[in-house]
Amino acid sequence: MAAPLELYCWRGDWGLPSIDTECLTVLAYSKFAGAPLKIHKITNPWKSPTGTLPALKTREEGSISKPSNIIIHLRKQKYNADYDLSAKEGADTLAFVSLLEEKLLPALIYTQWVDSKNYVDVTRSWYAENISFPLNFFLPNRMQNQQLEKLRLVRGDPMLEPGEQLEKELYRDALECMTLLSQRLGSHKFFFGDFPSSLDAYVFGHLAPLLKIKLPNGKLQQHLNSLDNLRNFCSNILLLYFPSTGQDNSSHKTPTHADGSDFDSEPHLRRNQILSALFAFGAMLGYAILTGIVSIERVQPQRALQARKRADDEEAD
Amino acid sequence: MSLAAEAFVSQMAAAEPWPENATLYQPLKEDQILLSDCASSLAVQTYLRMCGLPVQVACRANAEYMSPSGKVPFVHVGNQVVSELGPIVQFTKAKGHSLSDGLDDVQRAEMKAYMELVNNMLLTAELYIQWCDDATASEISRPRYSSPYSWPLNHILAYQKQWEVRRKMNAIGWGGKTLEQVCRIRSAFATSSAQFFFQPTELDALVFGHLFTILTTRLTSTELAERIKSYSNLLSFCRRIEQSYFEDKILSVSLSLFIPSLIPSL
Structure with missing residues (x-):
C-alpha cells in the first residue's frame, strides 16, 4: 500500500481523542493494531465520504462507516490486534461485545441524548459550538432524533417514550453490565492478558466518554468511578495510546473557555471596554447639553424667578 | 413500577x-x-x-x-x-431457584455475555430468515403468523410485523445481507459456542432452545440446520439435554428423526 488509509472521525474534547463512542472504538483499535492511518478529526459529518462518522476511506471497497466493518477491513490489511487470541477468547470477545451493545449502549444513548438536562447542558451545546455555522442549528436536533430512533429499535419498542420507568430499566442494565465487565477484567491490565485486543477497544469506546464527559446527571459515571479497575483501564489506555490528547487536556482546559469569544485574545480588554464606555457616555452627555436637554433643567427655576420678579416689578409700577 | x-x-x-x-x-x-x-x-x-x-x-x-x-x-x-x-x-x-449459584464472578459474567450473544446473533438470524428472506416470509412466516385471523386483518398484521422486523434489521445493518452471509455469521457463532457450557445453567437452556428448534424445523432452506449439523459437539449437547430433561416425549419431534447419523455416534 502506497498511501495510508484515511479515517474520518469526530473531534475530541475533555481529554478524549474523539467524543463519539464509535469513533473512539475505531481509533483505539487502529492504535492497538498499529495501523498507520491518516486521521482527519472533523466536526462536520457532511465532509465525511459516507455522510456519517466514523468513516474509513479505502481503495478497494469504497468507504466504510460501521465500526465492526472497519475493524474487519483493518484485519484484512494485516493489522490484527486479535492475532494471539485462542478460539475461546475469540468467542468471549463476540459475547462481551454483544453484552455491551445490548446493555450498556442503550443507557449511554439515553444519558447523552435523551436525558433532557444532560442533552441541553452538555451534548447539544458541545455539538452546537463545534459544528460550523449553518449546520449547527439543525444538526444536533437531527442527531438526537436518530439516536432516539436507534434506542427504540434496540429496545424493540416503537412507542418508546423517555421517562422515569425507562431510565430506571436502562440504568439497571447498564450498572449490571459494568459490574460484569469489572468482574471479568479482575486485576488484569487488559481483558486478555498484557496486550490489548478488539474487545478492549470496544470497552474503551463505551466507557471512556462516560468517564471523561462531565454530565449533570451522572448516575452511570458515579458507578463507573466506584469500579477502580475499569477506571484505571480507561485512563491507562488514554495514557499509553493517546498521550498527545492526554497532555492536551491539562493545558487545554483554560483555552476552551477562552476560545468562546474573539476578543479574548486582546491583552487590554478590560481597559478598552472601560474607555469605550466612558467615551460613549461623554458623547451622549455632550449631545444632551448641546441640544439643551440638560441645561434647561438647571436654568428654568432662575428664569422663573426672574420672570416672577419682573412681574412683581411690573405690578409695583 | x-x-x-x-x-x-x-x-x-x-x-x-x-x-x-x-x-x-x-x-x-x-x-x-x-x-x-x-x-x-x-x-x-x-x-x-x-x-x-x-x-x-x-x-x-x-x-x-x-x-x-x-x-x-x-x-x-x-x-x-x-x-x-x-x-x-x-x-x-x-423464589430461591437458581442454576448459576455455583459459578464464580468471572464465569457468571461470561455466562451473561454469552446469553446476550445468543440473543444478539441467533435470535436476530432467526428473525432475519423468517421475515427478510422473501421465500420463507411469503411461504411460511406470513401465512402461519396470520393463521388465526380472518381477512383483511391477517394481511395487515403480517405485513405490519414484517415491516417492523425489516426496519430493525436495516437499523442494525443486516438489511442488505443475503442468506449466505447470515449463515456465515451463524457458523462463526457455532465455532465460538463450542467452547462453553460449564454445568446446566440458564445459558444452556437458551442455547438448547434455539439450536433444537432450528434443527427440527423445516424451512424453505435447510442451510442453517446443515451448518449446525457440522458441529458434532453442539449436536451431542442438544441430544444430551433432550435425553435428560425431555424423556417423557413432551416435545412433538425428536432429534433422532432429523439426524439419523447421530444415534450411532452416541
Missing part, C-alpha cells in the same frame, strides 16, 4: 412457593408459532425443567398480545405474569 413496589413484589415472590398450576403461554403450536418464538418458548421450558419447577404449556392465538412486554413466551405464576427468559430467571431466583 417504583423501586419500593418492585422490592415488595420480589419479597412476595420469595414468600410464596412455586405453585402447581403455573402456566406458560405461547402461540398455537401446530399452526401459528414461528421459529424464533418456538425457540424462546422451548428455552424457558428447558430452564424451568432444569430448575425442577412444574409448568403447564397453554397455547393461545393471541399470546403475543397477552404478554406484558409484547413478547412470547410468558409464565403465569400465582397472581404474577412474567415474560421472556431474562426476567423469568430473575423471578425464579427470587
Whole structure:
C-alpha cells in the first residue's frame, strides 16, 4: 500500500481523542493494531465520504462507516490486534461485545441524548459550538432524533417514550453490565492478558466518554468511578495510546473557555471596554447639553424667578 | 413500577412457593408459532425443567398480545405474569431457584455475555430468515403468523410485523445481507459456542432452545440446520439435554428423526 488509509472521525474534547463512542472504538483499535492511518478529526459529518462518522476511506471497497466493518477491513490489511487470541477468547470477545451493545449502549444513548438536562447542558451545546455555522442549528436536533430512533429499535419498542420507568430499566442494565465487565477484567491490565485486543477497544469506546464527559446527571459515571479497575483501564489506555490528547487536556482546559469569544485574545480588554464606555457616555452627555436637554433643567427655576420678579416689578409700577 | 413496589413484589415472590398450576403461554403450536418464538418458548421450558419447577404449556392465538412486554413466551405464576427468559430467571431466583449459584464472578459474567450473544446473533438470524428472506416470509412466516385471523386483518398484521422486523434489521445493518452471509455469521457463532457450557445453567437452556428448534424445523432452506449439523459437539449437547430433561416425549419431534447419523455416534 502506497498511501495510508484515511479515517474520518469526530473531534475530541475533555481529554478524549474523539467524543463519539464509535469513533473512539475505531481509533483505539487502529492504535492497538498499529495501523498507520491518516486521521482527519472533523466536526462536520457532511465532509465525511459516507455522510456519517466514523468513516474509513479505502481503495478497494469504497468507504466504510460501521465500526465492526472497519475493524474487519483493518484485519484484512494485516493489522490484527486479535492475532494471539485462542478460539475461546475469540468467542468471549463476540459475547462481551454483544453484552455491551445490548446493555450498556442503550443507557449511554439515553444519558447523552435523551436525558433532557444532560442533552441541553452538555451534548447539544458541545455539538452546537463545534459544528460550523449553518449546520449547527439543525444538526444536533437531527442527531438526537436518530439516536432516539436507534434506542427504540434496540429496545424493540416503537412507542418508546423517555421517562422515569425507562431510565430506571436502562440504568439497571447498564450498572449490571459494568459490574460484569469489572468482574471479568479482575486485576488484569487488559481483558486478555498484557496486550490489548478488539474487545478492549470496544470497552474503551463505551466507557471512556462516560468517564471523561462531565454530565449533570451522572448516575452511570458515579458507578463507573466506584469500579477502580475499569477506571484505571480507561485512563491507562488514554495514557499509553493517546498521550498527545492526554497532555492536551491539562493545558487545554483554560483555552476552551477562552476560545468562546474573539476578543479574548486582546491583552487590554478590560481597559478598552472601560474607555469605550466612558467615551460613549461623554458623547451622549455632550449631545444632551448641546441640544439643551440638560441645561434647561438647571436654568428654568432662575428664569422663573426672574420672570416672577419682573412681574412683581411690573405690578409695583 | 417504583423501586419500593418492585422490592415488595420480589419479597412476595420469595414468600410464596412455586405453585402447581403455573402456566406458560405461547402461540398455537401446530399452526401459528414461528421459529424464533418456538425457540424462546422451548428455552424457558428447558430452564424451568432444569430448575425442577412444574409448568403447564397453554397455547393461545393471541399470546403475543397477552404478554406484558409484547413478547412470547410468558409464565403465569400465582397472581404474577412474567415474560421472556431474562426476567423469568430473575423471578425464579427470587423464589430461591437458581442454576448459576455455583459459578464464580468471572464465569457468571461470561455466562451473561454469552446469553446476550445468543440473543444478539441467533435470535436476530432467526428473525432475519423468517421475515427478510422473501421465500420463507411469503411461504411460511406470513401465512402461519396470520393463521388465526380472518381477512383483511391477517394481511395487515403480517405485513405490519414484517415491516417492523425489516426496519430493525436495516437499523442494525443486516438489511442488505443475503442468506449466505447470515449463515456465515451463524457458523462463526457455532465455532465460538463450542467452547462453553460449564454445568446446566440458564445459558444452556437458551442455547438448547434455539439450536433444537432450528434443527427440527423445516424451512424453505435447510442451510442453517446443515451448518449446525457440522458441529458434532453442539449436536451431542442438544441430544444430551433432550435425553435428560425431555424423556417423557413432551416435545412433538425428536432429534433422532432429523439426524439419523447421530444415534450411532452416541
